[in-house]
Structure formats: C-alpha cells, structure tokens
Amino acid sequence: MKPTLQDVADVVGVSRSTVSNAYSRPDQLSTTLRERILDAARQLGYPGPNPTARSLRRGFVGSIGVLFTSQLSYAFTDPFAVRFLAGVGAATEQHGTSMLLVPLSRAVTDARRAVENAAVDGFCVYCVADEEWALDVIRQRGLPFVSTAPRDNASADERFVGIDERAAARSAGAHVAGLGHRRVALLADSVLPDAPAGPLTLAGVDQVRHPTTRGRLGGFADAFAEVGVGWDELTLVNVTGNSRPAAAAAVAGLFDQPAPPTAVLAGSDVLALGVLDALAARPAHDRPTVSVTGFDDVPEAAAADLTTVRQPAEEKGRIAAELLLDPPADAAAGHVLLPTALVVRGSTGPVPRS
Amino acid sequence: MKPTLQDVADVVGVSRSTVSNAYSRPDQLSTTLRERILDAARQLGYPGPNPTARSLRRGFVGSIGVLFTSQLSYAFTDPFAVRFLAGVGAATEQHGTSMLLVPLSRAVTDARRAVENAAVDGFCVYCVADEEWALDVIRQRGLPFVSTAPRDNASADERFVGIDERAAARSAGAHVAGLGHRRVALLADSVLPDAPAGPLTLAGVDQVRHPTTRGRLGGFADAFAEVGVGWDELTLVNVTGNSRPAAAAAVAGLFDQPAPPTAVLAGSDVLALGVLDALAARPAHDRPTVSVTGFDDVPEAAAADLTTVRQPAEEKGRIAAELLLDPPADAAAGHVLLPTALVVRGSTGPVPRS
DNA sequence: GATCCAGACTGAATCGATACAGAGAGGTGC
DNA sequence: GCACCTCTCTGTATCGATTCAGTCTGGATC
Numbered sequence: 112m113k114p115t116l117q118d119v120a121d122v123v124g125v126s127r128s129t130v131s132n133a134y135s136r137p138d139q140l141s142t143t144l145r146e147r148i149l150d151a152a153r154q155l156g157y158p159g160p161n162p163t164a165r166s167l168r169r170g171f172v173g174s175i176g177v178l179f180t181s182q183l184s185y186a187f188t189d190p191f192a193v194r195f196l197a198g199v200g201a202a203t204e205q206h207g208t209s210m211l212l213v214p215l216s217r218a219v220t221d222a223r224r225a226v227e228n229a230a231v232d233g234f235c236v237y238c239v240a241d242e243e244w245a246l247d248v249i250r251q252r253g254l255p256f257v258s259t260a261p262r263d264n265a266s267a268d269e270r271f272v273g274i275d276e277r278a279a280a281r282s283a284g285a286h287v288a289g290l291g292h293r294r295v296a297l298l299a300d301s302v303l304p305d306a307p308a309g310p311l312t313l314a315g316v317d318q319v320r321h322p323t324t325r326g327r328l329g330g331f332a333d334a335f336a337e338v339g340v341g342w343d344e345l346t347l348v349n350v351t352g353n354s355r356p357a358a359a360a361a362v363a364g365l366f367d368q369p370a371p372p373t374a375v376l377a378g379s380d381v382l383a384l385g386v387l388d389a390l391a392a393r394p395a396h397d398r399p400t401v402s403v404t405g406f407d408d409v410p411e412a413a414a415a416d417l418t419t420v421r422q423p424a425e426e427k428g429r430i431a432a433e434l435l436l437d438p439p440a441d442a443a444a445g446h447v448l449l450p451t452a453l454v455v456r457g458s459t460g461p462v463p464r465s
Numbered sequence: 466m467k468p469t470l471q472d473v474a475d476v477v478g479v480s481r482s483t484v485s486n487a488y489s490r491p492d493q494l495s496t497t498l499r500e501r502i503l504d505a506a507r508q509l510g511y512p513g514p515n516p517t518a519r520s521l522r523r524g525f526v527g528s529i530g531v532l533f534t535s536q537l538s539y540a541f542t543d544p545f546a547v548r549f550l551a552g553v554g555a556a557t558e559q560h561g562t563s564m565l566l567v568p569l570s571r572a573v574t575d576a577r578r579a580v581e582n583a584a585v586d587g588f589c590v591y592c593v594a595d596e597e598w599a600l601d602v603i604r605q606r607g608l609p610f611v612s613t614a615p616r617d618n619a620s621a622d623e624r625f626v627g628i629d630e631r632a633a634a635r636s637a638g639a640h641v642a643g644l645g646h647r648r649v650a651l652l653a654d655s656v657l658p659d660a661p662a663g664p665l666t667l668a669g670v671d672q673v674r675h676p677t678t679r680g681r682l683g684g685f686a687d688a689f690a691e692v693g694v695g696w697d698e699l700t701l702v703n704v705t706g707n708s709r710p711a712a713a714a715a716v717a718g719l720f721d722q723p724a725p726p727t728a729v730l731a732g733s734d735v736l737a738l739g740v741l742d743a744l745a746a747r748p749a750h751d752r753p754t755v756s757v758t759g760f761d762d763v764p765e766a767a768a769a770d771l772t773t774v775r776q777p778a779e780e781k782g783r784i785a786a787e788l789l790l791d792p793p794a795d796a797a798a799g800h801v802l803l804p805t806a807l808v809v810r811g812s813t814g815p816v817p818r819s
Numbered sequence: 820g821a822t823c824c825a826g827a828c829t830g831a832a833t834c835g836a837t838a839c840a841g842a843g844a845g846g847t848g849c
Numbered sequence: 850g851c852a853c854c855t856c857t858c859t860g861t862a863t864c865g866a867t868t869c870a871g872t873c874t875g876g877a878t879c
Contacts, residue, residue: 164835164836166584184552184558200568495826517866
C-alpha cells in the first residue's frame, strides 16, 4: 500500500535510520546520499514520515488543543471567542504548530472521550466553568494547560491569562453610578445552574455559578454599594445563553414595571446588544431612555455605540498559546493579568428627568 | 512516569490485551474483570489509552483538518470563513471528531510540512487556489479531501461542495444592469498574481487567476454583455487582500475620473463594504451616488443594507465535513451544488439623473 | 464418556517511525 | 606506525497501544 520509511530504505539500499535522518536530521548524513534518498522517496510517492508514528516515538504531537465549554458552532457565533481564537491562531502559526478545536458536547461521556483522545501537547482552556472533570482528565494525561478564566480551586502554580474581572466591571459600574443611576438592572448569562430567564432574586453575589460572571456582577455591585445602593436594591436578570435574542427576551418585561431600571449593566457585549435590540424593537413613543453597558468591546460594540469594558481578546488568545508553547521559567510569569479599559460611548448617559 | 496499559495489566495480573479490551471492546471480557481493571486504572491514575499509540495501530486519528490558504489570523477576521468554520464545527461535533486548523503560512517549506505532519484523517480545503502542491501532498498521503471552491484541473470524482459562481454573479450583474447602469466597475481580490491595487486592464476574464474570482467576474461580465456592454467597457479594479481598508484604498481615485462608474460590483461582501467605507469617507457634498453589490451575504451585509448574493456559509462547512466523514457511496452525490439567491437591499438603485 | 462449543483470556506480531550506542573508513598529528 | 578523531551509516530497542489466532475451562449434548 502506502510506502513507508522501510520501503524507501530498501530501494536506496540503506538502513531505515538513514532515511529517517534524511528527513529529520539532515546533518547526520552526506548531502549526496540525502539527495538520493529524497529522490527515491519522490519516485515512490512516499509522503514523508507518518505523523502519528513520529509523534508516538518522539513523545509530542506538534499541536495544541483549545477546549470550549460550549458547542463549537456556538463558539463561532461569539465574536469574543472568535477573536480569542484568532489570537491563539496567530501564536500557533508563528510557532509552527496547529490548533485542534475540541468541543465539549452535551453528552458528558462523549465529551470526556474527546478530551482523552485529543492528540495534542497541551490545552488552552477557553471557558471551563464547572467542568472541573475536564481539567482532571488533562492533568491525568500529564498535559500542560493554560486557563483563561478565573476558576474556583485554581492552584497557585497554574498558568493563567485573564483580567481582573471584578475591578474591570467596577469601572463600568462606577461610570453608570456617576451618571446618577440608582435603579439599575444587572444582566448575566446562566447565573444559577438551572434558573429560568428573567428577573432572579439572589441572597448575594457569592451564589453566582461561574467565577467570571461572579466577578463581573460583584464588580458592578461594588460600584453601587459605594453610592449606597445595596445588592438587594439591584435587579438581577438571568439570561439562558449568551446571545442577543436570549438577552432581548430576558429583559422583555423589564421596562414595563412601575419603577423600571434606568440602566442595564450586562455581563457581555452580546447581552448588551440584545438589550439594545429589545429597546429598538419597541415603538418610538414607548421607548424608555435606558443606559446600557456591555463587556469585552467586540467589534459590534463600536458599531452600536455601546459603552463597554475593553479587554484585549486577541492578545488573550495569543498569550494563552504562548504560555503553553514556551512556558516561562518563572512561575510568576505564568500568571498574566491583562489591562482593561472603560470605553465610554453613546449608550450611556445621565438619568432622564422623566 | 505516566502509567501505560502494561502497568495496569501488571497490577491487575492480566495481559495487556485484556486491559485494552476493557477500554475498547467491553464485550470481550467479563463485567467483573472489566470493573476491576478500570478501578485499578483509576487508582494508578492511568488516563486511558494513549491517543497517539492508538491512532498508529488503528490507522486513523479521529480528527479532520481544515486547510486555509491564508494565515489563520486572517481567516478569523473574514466573516464568511468564520461561518464556514462554524458549519464544519457543527458537523464534526455531531460526529464526535475534532477539527485541526492548518494554516498555509507564507513560507512554503513550513506550509508543506504543516500539511505533511497534520495528524488528520482528511482535509476540508477551504480556498486553495493555486496551492495545487498542497493537494498533491494530501493525495500522496492517501488522505481524502473535500474542496469548497472550483479548481482548474479538478478531477471529476473529487468531492466538492460549492455554488455555481458564474450564475450567481450573473444574477447580481443582471440586477444592476436592469437598473440601467452601464458605466460599471468590477472589484476583486488578487486578480493577477502580482498586480498592484487599483484599475487593471485585462484582455479577458480567462486570465483571472483564481477560479472563484474568475467565475464571479465572468458572471458579472455575462450580465453586461447581454445588455451590450462588453468586457472592454467594464472597469476592472484589483484589490490586494480581502479586507475593507484594502478595498477602500483600491477604489480611492475611482470616482474622481471624468466619467466615473455609477455602480461597483464586488467579488465579496468584505470588498463591497470597503467601497461603502470609501464613499462614506468623502464629504457629503462630494459623495457620488453609486450602487454597490457584494457577494456572500455575511451578517455585516444586512447591517450595511448591502445588496448581495447569498450563499449558505455554514451549510457549506457542514456539508464539506459530512462529505469527508461519511463519504457518499454514489460518486455523483459527492459533488454538491448549493443554492444562491440575490438579496436586494438599499445599496443598489437606479442610475442618478445628473 | 467423548465431542463440541461458547466464553474468557493470553501472546506474539504489528503499526511506522526515532534514538542511541557502536562499527568502519578515512584522515591527522606526533 | 600508532593512537585518536571525525564523519557516515547501521542495528536494535523502543514508543504504547490493537489485533488476531490460539489456549484453556467448564458446561451442554448425545
């Protein structure tokens, strides 16, 4: 069938090792012999060393995995995720490795197999929340990984690249509070494991499921606590799924209440854009003036004139990949905090007089 | 170091084969023994069969490659490419395989190695134009592939999913011609190997480098030939790179000529959006009324009210992956033509009187 | 009691390469 | 002339599993 190293060796009349060297260690044999070998390989249609066999022997694969908590098809609709991937792609490209996209499908058994069977040298963990089992599998396989979101139970020496979620969110909250808003709604995806979409009452921010969301909501709350608005006075709205329609649906009834919020702080740009969609969908005469903020600063945010918190998406991806590909000797250098910035645009303004 | 199958076997006191069967062929051993083996494995911290070794022995890997002509970092900025990837992702996900993103970097040697070394069972070739060598490598490796763009020298039995580029483009051309436009510019990326950006004279459409571009430009030309406007009378504008700024730059001087075009037909939405950018950048009093059409119907096109030709991006990706993962028995079924549709929006209109 | 059989497990061959110790040839230096 | 090197190339062990032809055991069948 397909020719192997041995076949080439037989044709040329040298040992298998020599042919191997012709490909992988050209300095180990004379140029003329090397040429003869490569010529013979070409004649035979030998495509070069089998990648799988090579990986087995060498002990590494030459590609890294990107682990998504969600469906791959979703990942590509999330602009932040796409830009993150672009960053990972840029780094891997430069490093001469490829990236394997590993989705964590619904069925846990399948998902587990996917992580167990991925032929990679390490993982960039995009947003594993309570998928601690996935990290266990990775650890058990002895593979390095970099996480890009805060995790409960994260060990200190774990490689990480991310932002100070709470402080970043606080800056958005402070901006809105500074504009005078006091009746405020916070919007986030999957606040509790199985909570339905819509307003939700929670004893405290500690109960929020995902650390990232917890950090952001906590930051918003911090800013309002400072102006005397407590957690109980904030309206928390749960969304099921990080998408514009889901967010729009979740806030549907929000502005028809007796004392509706004058501002909505969303946990992501996608959610914020959904809120804007919901507002735009109302007839002009019945459209309240609501300040809206997002998080991430995806390209669409600028187009929609959305005030948001910028975090460097591509850089996050790039650094995640680099931490994996060239691990810093210094453990402290393995924990990277990226800068964030409040980007004030037209979607926020003072409280309307009414 | 890391435990292997053999270690587990030794601990339990059975043969290596039996442990292997415990994982891969549960019906080959008693349930009790299987449990004992899995327990021991857990105790030892054995993460399950090594994926690389398994692939080597079994002869397949369980992941497919997606081949990009361009840099990965670029691919993620192209909305059409992203949606295509989403489609591939959806299919692979359902099939329980992963996807390996293989970029074709500038350096041909590196690029070649990337294709040679990719541990995959087949390739979705996203937009290989004159990268025939990449297909040669794939063929030499004996791997199946699906191409998603027309190619010169494509053999008849090759798996393919795409659209009738020429007919689709013709519909856009006919729409614009029907609106009365006769002074028209055609805009495309990399019309000739090393042509500079800007207007370009070409003897005929046959000289266009990439088959996809050739088909689209040919379709535009067909529509105008029908109303008596020959190829010579059309202004062809070359862009270097499929990006908005590049397109904007390429058409910069176009509207300051004596008899400027009243319509621009672009080979992609991204280019068309660039044209709109260029127009928007002019002061209002000096902004000509130009009809613009795109191609693909990416999400941004709707937002920009761009008339365009829709092709199903995700479906293209999904079908490409499916053709690879479950090859149809019937060779004819391996050649899929997707439907396209002209989407008329506000960016096209009748020729202004003046 | 001999025969047959299904079920449970083993052993050796195999997948396609790489690594490393070592062999042989030819050249240098003193 | 002898020890010592360097340059090429070879042979063998090894990476970590899967596969398949058997072996063995115990029970059913006639």
